[in-house]
Amino acid sequence: MIRFEHVTKKYGDSVILDDLSFEIKEGEFAVLIGPSGCGKTTTLKSINRLIEPDAGHIYVNGKDIAETDPVKLRRSIGYVIQQIGLFPNMTVAQNIGVVPKRLKYEKSEILKITRELMDMVDMSYDEYGHKYPSELSGGQQQRIGVLRALAASPPIVLMDEPFGALDPMTRSSLQEEIIRLHKKLHKTFVFVTHDMDEALKLADKIIFMEGGHIIQMATPEEMLENPASDLIRSFMGKRAADSAPVQLTAADFMRPNPISVYKNRGIRECTEIMARRHIDSLLIKNDDDTYAGVVSVNSIKRSGKTTGPIGEVPLSENAVSYVTEDAMESFDKLLNSDKDYVVVLNEDDTIAGIVTKTSMAKAMADALWGDAQ
Amino acid sequence: MNFWNLYGHKLLVAIGVHFLYVLAAVSIGFVVALTLGILLSRVPSIAKMALPLISVFQTIPGVVFIGLLFLSLGMVPATAIVALAIYAVFPILKNTYVGLLSVDKSLLEAARGCGMSKMQSLFEVELPLALPSIIGGLRMSTVYTVSWAVLASMIGLGGLGEFIYIGIATNNNALIVAGAIPSGIMAILLSLLIDAVKKRITHAPQKEASAA
Numbered sequence: 001m002i003r004f005e006h007v008t009k010k011y012g013d014s015v016i017l018d019d020l021s022f023e024i025k026e027g028e029f030a031v032l033i034g035p036s037g038c039g040k041t042t043t044l045k046s047i048n049r050l051i052e053p054d055a056g057h058i059y060v061n062g063k064d065i066a067e068t069d070p071v072k073l074r075r076s077i078g079y080v081i082q083q084i085g086l087f088p089n090m091t092v093a094q095n096i097g098v099v100p101k102r103l104k105y106e107k108s109e110i111l112k113i114t115r116e117l118m119d120m121v122d123m124s125y126d127e128y129g130h131k132y133p134s135e136l137s138g139g140q141q142q143r144i145g146v147l148r149a150l151a152a153s154p155p156i157v158l159m160d161e162p163f164g165a166l167d168p169m170t171r172s173s174l175q176e177e178i179i180r181l182h183k184k185l186h187k188t189f190v191f192v193t194h195d196m197d198e199a200l201k202l203a204d205k206i207i208f209m210e211g212g213h214i215i216q217m218a219t220p221e222e223m224l225e226n227p228a229s230d231l232i233r234s235f236m237g238k239r240a241a242d243s244a245p246v247q248l249t250a251a252d253f254m255r256p257n258p259i260s261v262y263k264n265r266g267i268r269e270c271t272e273i274m275a276r277r278h279i280d281s282l283l284i285k286n287d288d289d290t291y292a293g294v295v296s297v298n299s300i301k302r303s304g305k306t307t308g309p310i311g312e313v314p315l316s317e318n319a320v321s322y323v324t325e326d327a328m329e330s331f332d333k334l335l336n337s338d339k340d341y342v343v344v345l346n347e348d349d350t351i352a353g354i355v356t357k358t359s360m361a362k363a364m365a366d367a368l369w370g371d372a373q
Numbered sequence: 374m375n376f377w378n379l380y381g382h383k384l385l386v387a388i389g390v391h392f393l394y395v396l397a398a399v400s401i402g403f404v405v406a407l408t409l410g411i412l413l414s415r416v417p418s419i420a421k422m423a424l425p426l427i428s429v430f431q432t433i434p435g436v437v438f439i440g441l442l443f444l445s446l447g448m449v450p451a452t453a454i455v456a457l458a459i460y461a462v463f464p465i466l467k468n469t470y471v472g473l474l475s476v477d478k479s480l481l482e483a484a485r486g487c488g489m490s491k492m493q494s495l496f497e498v499e500l501p502l503a504l505p506s507i508i509g510g511l512r513m514s515t516v517y518t519v520s521w522a523v524l525a526s527m528i529g530l531g532g533l534g535e536f537i538y539i540g541i542a543t544n545n546n547a548l549i550v551a552g553a554i555p556s557g558i559m560a561i562l563l564s565l566l567i568d569a570v571k572k573r574i575t576h577a578p579q580k581e582a583s584a585a
Contacts, residue, residue, distance in 0.1 A: 050485060075488030085483030089501040098487050148487070158486075 001026040001188045002047060002156065007056035009042055009212075016042045017053065018212035024205070026155075029182050029189045031199040033235070034209035040192045043209070044158050047190065048077045060156065075099055078149030078157035078187075082164045084141045086133035092118075092144050093129040099152040110151075117147040120184075121177060139170035146178065150185070159191045163198070175201055196235045200224070208232050248327040253363040254344040254353030260285050263292060263311030267300060270310045283343060283351055284315060290349040294318045318343050323352050330355050376547055384536070388555050391532040394522045395563070397454045399515050402461025406514075407507070409462070410469025411495065420470060431463050435524050443528045453525035453532075460521055461514040468510025472503030505575050512567040519560040523552075 002024040009017040017039045024030045032040040045051040046058060049070040058065050065073055078099075086095045096117060097110045105113075115125045121143045133141055142162060149157050159178075163171040179202060182189050193199055199206050200220045208216045208223070216228035227233040260283035261270055270282055274297060281296035293315025303313045319337045321330035321344050334342045334355055341354040413420035439456045446452040476499050484494040500507075526534030536552030539545070 048486060050482065071488050071490050073488075074486055079483070079486030081479060081483055081486065083477070083479035083483075085477075085479045085486075087480060087483070087498055087502075089498070098489075102488055102493070 001028070001061065002190065003059040004043075005057045005059070007043075007046065007053045007058060009039075009046065009051065009053045015212050017046070020056070020212065020214065022207065022214055022217060024188060024190060026188055027186050029179075029191065029202055029204040030207060031191045031193060031203035031205070032207050032209060033193055033196065033199045034215075035231070036194065038209040039212040040194075040207075040209050041160055044160055044190060044192050047156070047158055048074045048079055050074075075102055075152060076154050076156075078152075078154045080142075080145050080149045080157070080159040080162040082161040084133075084138075084145045084165075086141055086144055086148070088133055091130050091132055092136070093125065095133065095144060096147050096151050098148060099154075103152055105152075113151055114147075117150060120181065121147065137170075138166055139174060142166060142174060143177070146174075146181070150181070150187075154187070156188045156190065159189065161192050161194070164193070164195075171198075178202065196237070208235070249323060250321040250325045250327055250330040250342075250344045250355060251323040251352065253327050253330070253360050254323075254355045255359040256353040258283055258343075258351065258354045260351050261310060262287060264309045267305055267308060267310050267313065270295065271297070271300065281340075282310075283354075284310060285351060289351075291320070291343060291345050291351050294343070320345055321355065322347065331360060334360065376551070380536075380548075380551060384551055384555070387531060387533050387535055387552070388559070390530075391519075391522050391525075391534075391556065392559065394450070394453055394457060394525055394532055395515065395518045395559070398457030398518050398522070399461050399511070401454065401458040402514060402518075403465055403511060405458070406462045406465035406510070407469055410466045410473065410507075411500075413466075413470050414473035414499075417474065424467065424470065427463060427466065430459065435460065435521050436527065439524050439528060448529055450530060452528065453522070453530045457518050457521055457525075461518050464513040464517070465507065465510040468506045468513075469503065472506030472510075473499050475506070476502045505571060508567060508571040508575075512564050512571075515563050515567060516560045519556055519563065523556065 004020050004022050007017050007020040008015070020039075020043065032043055034040050042051055046053050047060070047065075049065060052066075060073070060077075086092075087098070090098070093111075093114050096114045097105075100110045100113060114129065118125045118128065123140060123143060128136070128140070128144075133144070136144065146159075146162065149159075162178075163174050166174065175198060178189075182202075191202060203220055206216075206218060206220055206223050207214055208228070210229075210231060216223060216232055218226075218228075223232065224236060227236055259273065259277060259279065261273065263284055263286060274280065274282060280298075281294050284292045284295055286292045292311075294317075295310055295313050295315060299316055300313050305313060318339050319333040319342045321333060321342050323344055323346055330342050330344070334357065341356045343354055344352045346352045413423060435456070438459070439453065442452045442456050446455070480498055480502070481494065484498045489497065522532055523534035523537060525532045526538055533552045533556045536548045540548030540550075540552060
């Protein structure tokens with residue numbers, strides 16, 4: 001869809017784009033990110049020829065854009081800027097219709113498109129169509145800014161930090177909307193940001209730039225797992241896995257020292273423990289401390305016994321993991337079983353702990369946001 | 374009432390002539406200034422040299438100028454109109470230039486990014502946004518021209534100045550007042566008219582972009 005081949009751009013002595021080659025595929029949501037001055041905006045603006053490279057070629061749909069009429073090219077590429085840039089002398093509807101009007105659409109057609117687009121972002125034409133941009137909030141203005149870029153149904157939409165000037169709440173709701181629009185419209189989006197959270201949230205592919213080079217071009221998943229440089233790692237902050245991803249095991253996620261009783265303890269004593277601890281089942285162990293099974297309140301009730309050792313109540317099966325087992329597998333067992341927990345055993349079959357949904361969530365939170373708190 | 378019987382007809386003619394001078398001079402000045410302002414705004418580097426040069430014209434006393442033109446063109450209304458038009462140019466030119474340059478750069482980029490040609494950007498974005506400033510210049514020019522048009526009578530071309538000059542020459546206060554008051558009223562009315570027009574065509578609430 002968009003292909004850069006050895007593109008170079010210099011301002012005086014400083015090299016902004018240094019022999020840049022990459023490709024963005026059709027329908028992809030590509031996010032350009034990097035520190036300021038890395039060339040991300042220059043890259044974006046050279047796609048619609050707002051900036052002309054000094055060397056190299058850029059192909060859009062297989063055609064070298066240097067050979068196309070820039071005005072025509074721009075009408076086939078949507079463009080959204082950080083400063084929003086709605087024309088204050090035109091109404092909302094006129095702003096949305098700017099490109100279709102250039103392309104000589106019928107008036108009725110433009111009206112229809114405008115209505116449809118405004119419905120898509122929940123701003124009704126009847127209420128907002130005839131307002132001027134200055135009468136809208138920042139978030140509403142940028143919604144219209146995005147709609148203006150989409151109005152002539154261009155296959156490519158370029159966005160230059162479109163949400164950079166909005167407050168966090170508005171930004172996050174616009175991010176959701178842009179994801180929705182991308183899913184719905186199947187267009188190629190190229191998006192510039194310096195906010196890694198935004199990039200991870202939106203991108204199919206993140207293109208990380210520094211000093212006019214691409215340092216890494218990868219899916220958010222790959223980049224999180226395998227950041228190509230320390231700079232990228234610092235951009236990711238705590239979200240990135242530390243160096244080589246450690247294989248997490250069930251032991252990392254379990255709650256240690258669960259309540260367990262020997263087989264020969266009395267039933268009455270056991271129900272007493274359950275009542276006191278507010279739990280509805282107990283782990284039962286053999287005399288040699290090995291795991292025997294689980295007894296639940298229900299199975300005690302069903303057995304009809306009120307006295308005698310707990311070992312006489314039929315033990316129920318429960319999903320079991322070993323401490324060395326991959327954490328993923330014990331999660332799968334937990335999620336696939338109807339039980340509330342997975343019993344984790346040591347190598348010698350003694351009880352090590354249990355993995356519950358709560359312990360899993362807590363461990364995930366620790367991994368994401370660090371061990372603080 | 375005696376005064377009215379004596380001068381009434383003459384006064385009406387003088388007001389009419391005066392108004393026509395203003396109308397013709399400001400119209401010509403407006404077209405010239407707008408064109409020049411647009412051209413200069415395309416090349417700010419040249420404008421930075423040209424504008425101070427043009428403003429020097431403004432400092433030549435009207436009497437000198439009208440006198441010089443009288444020598445080359447003779448005692449025809451064109452002399453007065455050309456002289457007044459030249460004076461009318463500068464305020465409009467300056468405000469057009471300033472108004473166009475103060476259009477937000479991000480809007481120019483948005484216009485380009487939307488695939489507007491340079492002409493479309495100029496006529497659909499830049500000029501509409503500079504309009505409040507341009508009209509501010511127009512109003513200033515109009516008010517000045519009403520007072521400068523008094524000079525036309527100096528070379529015998531009539532207008533309200535005739536009353537004032539004759540009044541001064543014959544020490545007749547009534548004549549001076551009869552010339553001064555209508556020209557004052559004319560300036561106020563035209564200024565109000567232009568303000569009303571400005572209000573009408575600049576519908577959107579937008580910031581004033583001028584040094585008017």
